[in-house]
Amino acid sequence: MYRRVMDVRAPGAAALSLSLALSLGLTACGGGGGSANPLSNPATVSNPATTGGQRLSFAYFQKCINPILIAQLPALQGGGATNSCAGAGCHDTTTGAGGALRLVPSAQEVDLGDPANTPDVIRASDMYKNFYSAQGAVVVGSPTQSRLLAKPLLLVLHGGGQIIQDTSDPNAQRISYWITHPMPTGQDEFSVAADALFTPANRLTGACNPP
Incomplete structure (x- = not known):
C-alpha cells in the first residue's frame, strides 16, 4: 500500500523549475551571455588585466599586427581567392x-x-579585444610554436589553408618580431619600452620594425 504524494507547489512552479534547470544547463555548455544559441560566442568579452610573465606590446600590435589580420590576403592553395583573417567564416568574432x-x-x-585613454579605457576597446585574443595564440619568444604564425604558415592544421609562404614573408617577419620582443618583465603591455620596436624609436610616430 502506498500514499500518493501530491504536488502542492503553486501553478507553473514545476515549469519554472524545468526552465531554470535547462537555462543552467545551457550556461554550463557555453550558452551564456544572453545568446539564444547555446553554441554561440558570449555577448560580451571580458579582458581583465593580466599578471606575471612578459606581455607583448599593445602599441606594436595596433600599428603593425592588426593591419595584417584585417587585410585581404590570398590563400596560396585557393586558386587566387582572397580573404581576411578577420573575415566571416574565419576569425570574425560573431560569424567566424x-x-x-x-x-x-x-x-x-x-x-x-591621448591621456584620457588610460589602460582601463583601452582594455574596454575593440582593438584591445583583438590584441588580447591574438596574444592568446602566442607562445612568447617562440614564433613557430605560436598558432598565430604557425597556422598561416601551415606548420599545423589550419582550416583557412596556407596564407603565408614562409618565414621570409614581410607579414611573417612582423608577427615573429612582435612575438620575440616582449615588454620587460614586470612591465605591462603599454610599457614605453615599446618605443624600441619602431624607427625612429617612438611608438606614436615611428614606423614598424622590421620595415
Missing part, C-alpha cells in the same frame, strides 16, 4: 568558425597619445 582566435574587423585605432 576559426577556433579561439576572435577578431573585431571594425576595431578602431586607439590614440595612445
